[in-house]
Amino acid sequence: MLIKLAWRNIWRNPRRSLVMIFAVMIGLWAGVFVASITTGLMEQRFRTSIQQQFSHIQIHNPDYLKENNVVHRIDEWESLGKEISENENVKAFTMRTLVSGMIASSNLTTGIKINGIDPEMEAQTTGLNENVIEGSYLAGEEKSPILIGRKLADKMKVRIGSRVVVTFQDTSGELTSSLFRVCGIYQTSNTLNDELNAYVLQQDLNEIVAGDMIINQLALICHDLDSVNKVALHFQSRYSHLTVRTWKEISPELSYMQEMTGVMMTVILLVILLALAFGLLNTILMSVYERIRELGMLMAIGMNKRRIFGMILMETLFITLTGGLGGMLFGIVTIRLFHFTGIDFATVGGDSLNDFGFDSVVYPSLDPSFFFTVTLLTIFTALITSIYPAIRALRLNPSEAIRKD
Amino acid sequence: MIIIQTENLSRTYNDNALPVQALKDITLTFGQSEFTAIVGPSGSGKTTLLNMLGGLDRPTEGKIWIGGTEISRIKDSQLIDFRLHNIGFVFQSYNLLPVMTALENVSFIMLLQKRDRKEIEERAREMLIQVGLEDKIHVRPSKLSGGQQQRVAVARALASKPKFVLADEPTANLDTASAFNLLDIMQKLNREEKITLIFSTHDQRVIERAKRVITLVDGRVTSDEYFDR
Numbered sequence: 146m147l148i149k150l151a152w153r154n155i156w157r158n159p160r161r162s163l164v165m166i167f168a169v170m171i172g173l174w175a176g177v178f179v180a181s182i183t184t185g186l187m188e189q190r191f192r193t194s195i196q197q198q199f200s201h202i203q204i205h206n207p208d209y210l211k212e213n214n215v216v217h218r219i220d221e222w223e224s225l226g227k228e229i230s231e232n233e234n235v236k237a238f239t240m241r242t243l244v245s246g247m248i249a250s251s252n253l254t255t256g257i258k259i260n261g262i263d264p265e266m267e268a269q270t271t272g273l274n275e276n277v278i279e280g281s282y283l284a285g286e287e288k289s290p291i292l293i294g295r296k297l298a299d300k301m302k303v304r305i306g307s308r309v310v311v312t313f314q315d316t317s318g319e320l321t322s323s324l325f326r327v328c329g330i331y332q333t334s335n336t337l338n339d340e341l342n343a344y345v346l347q348q349d350l351n352e353i354v355a356g357d358m359i360i361n362q363l364a365l366i367c368h369d370l371d372s373v374n375k376v377a378l379h380f381q382s383r384y385s386h387l388t389v390r391t392w393k394e395i396s397p398e399l400s401y402m403q404e405m406t407g408v409m410m411t412v413i414l415l416v417i418l419l420a421l422a423f424g425l426l427n428t429i430l431m432s433v434y435e436r437i438r439e440l441g442m443l444m445a446i447g448m449n450k451r452r453i454f455g456m457i458l459m460e461t462l463f464i465t466l467t468g469g470l471g472g473m474l475f476g477i478v479t480i481r482l483f484h485f486t487g488i489d490f491a492t493v494g495g496d497s498l499n500d501f502g503f504d505s506v507v508y509p510s511l512d513p514s515f516f517f518t519v520t521l522l523t524i525f526t527a528l529i530t531s532i533y534p535a536i537r538a539l540r541l542n543p544s545e546a547i548r549k550d
Numbered sequence: 551m552i553i554i555q556t557e558n559l560s561r562t563y564n565d566n567a568l569p570v571q572a573l574k575d576i577t578l579t580f581g582q583s584e585f586t587a588i589v590g591p592s593g594s595g596k597t598t599l600l601n602m603l604g605g606l607d608r609p610t611e612g613k614i615w616i617g618g619t620e621i622s623r624i625k626d627s628q629l630i631d632f633r634l635h636n637i638g639f640v641f642q643s644y645n646l647l648p649v650m651t652a653l654e655n656v657s658f659i660m661l662l663q664k665r666d667r668k669e670i671e672e673r674a675r676e677m678l679i680q681v682g683l684e685d686k687i688h689v690r691p692s693k694l695s696g697g698q699q700q701r702v703a704v705a706r707a708l709a710s711k712p713k714f715v716l717a718d719e720p721t722a723n724l725d726t727a728s729a730f731n732l733l734d735i736m737q738k739l740n741r742e743e744k745i746t747l748i749f750s751t752h753d754q755r756v757i758e759r760a761k762r763v764i765t766l767v768d769g770r771v772t773s774d775e776y777f778d779r
Binding site: 153156439442444448449450452544 | 659
């Protein structure tokens with residue numbers, strides 16, 4: 146009976162209740178949708194940063210990390226590589242020779258990091274082959290091929306087949322130059338990274354640098370995030386003279402960004418719930434003030450305080466849940482829709498997102514637990530909000546309230 | 551059988567620190583099946599007395615017993631429950647629930663009393679038939695005339711078979727025909743249901759029907775007359 150009364154009471158002033166229901170609906174939809182875009186953006190950034198840039202674990206000679214000099218090699222790369230390939234938690238790994246130098250075309254000379262790679266291992270670990278947008282990956286027959294980023298290619302005004310000269314220091318400290326031919330142009334979501342990294346065949350680079358095999362970095366991708374620390378600790382204990390770092394140590398900002406996403410979601414949620422609370426408070430308070438005589442009558446005929454309180458609480462809940470569920474449903478539909486099509490922010494912001502390492506096409510995504518949390522918090526907000534109007538109602542003196550105009 | 555008894559009942563209001571005595575030394579008894587009108591000019595204390603008898607206000611001095619319970623001493627929460635099970639109210643402005651139908655309005659108090667659903671519906675229908683609204687059972691108050699709304703209010707007050715019903719100027723907002731119709735119904739129910747009815751009124755039409763007329767002037771009982779009608 147109370148449920149029926151409360152439900153009908155909210156439709157006593159349908160326009161006001163509908164405005165409030167729509168406000169709750171739009172507010173929650175907007176909150177959930179913005180949260181899904183933020184989550185999608187951050188997840189994509191995390192995924193691509195791990196896959197294309199950092200991997201889960203990197204292993205270096207500690208001196209290389211201090212000086213960035215090719216001479217600081219990993220001597221036992223063969224045994225280490227074998228052990229890594231046999232580790233059940235490791236999905237893929239790659240071994241790189243890293244040299245800092247200059248790249249020159251007829252138009253421009255600029256600083257660059259040359260990555261000497263095994264194309265197959267690199268493809269399995271970072272999926273670099275999938276990022277090639279023009280030309281071919283390093284697997285061709287061509288002599289001394291080089292794969293460069295689109296932004297660098299644009300700056301240097303080079304095309305597929307163009308020749309570039311790469312200059313760097315070899316292991317004996319002598320400056321050496323070598324001619325490479327652009328075989329492919331790649332593009333990732335991180336244009337800054339694309340501009341600074343070029344890829345060549347490991348044997349080509351090693352021939353020029355030292356004449357024998359030099360490995361400066363091993364990058365590992367694990368099957369899941371939970372096993373990363375375990376794998377890192379294992380190899381660190383096995384090779385204590387090397388430096389084994391997880392993605393959190395390599396890029397603390399990535400870890401910080403993950404934490405910040407959680408904080409941002411909480412802030413978004415709090416702002417929405419605060420707006421919701423004030424909107425609801427206004428609506429319910431108005432509805433109580435409009436019904437003073439009726440509430441007085443209910444008290445007079447014997448409706449106790451618990452029931453009056455319950456009725457007002459239910460009215461608040463009905464408005465909130467109707468709008469809230471509508472907003473969630475609308476949110477789920479839009480998130481699912483854009484999760485497949487993506488939202489292309491390049492149309493409004495150009496490459497600016499790429500410049501900061503984010504994908505310009507964002508695929509909204511949201512953990513189902515977020516919906517659960519939002520529902521619980523919305524109910525909690527409604528309960529808290531209804532307390533004040535309910536107390537106002539309970540303070541009424543029935544004999545005076547009955548005579549109120 | 552005595553239903554209500556008051557002893558030296560007084561009520562003083564402190565308006566702007568200036569005490570106003572609304573009721574002075576009222577000692578009355580009301581028996582079963584009475585049809586009593588409390589009359590007097592505006593400000594004489596009729597409504598205050600009704601509020602006291604209905605447990606909506608507490609006396610400054612004196613005592614009120616209803617069926618052996620001294621209601622002036624019980625806690626607020628107990629008083630609400632006491633009202634629910636013992637007292638019926640009819641208000642001047644009908645005060646029906648606008649979102650409920652006539653049948654739901656009449657059932658409301660019995661639902662609060664947690665009676666059997668089937669019994670509630672039967673009794674509510676029976677009461678609406680008794681007040682001549684059998685064709686308006688599923689109609690909401692906004693679609694009823696003032697007289698019809700007041701009949702629903704009377705049916706609501708009597709449906710739960712309270713010890714007595716207090717009616718505060720029930721005919722004040724009604725035209726003559728509706729007022730007579732309502733009084734006929736109330737008299738009939740008073741006879742058939744044997745429920746005590748106490749009115750506050752200055753409507754001559756009500757006074758002429760009352761079997762007992764208590765006159766209040768300046769918060770004091772100036773006359774208490776019985777009529778054989």
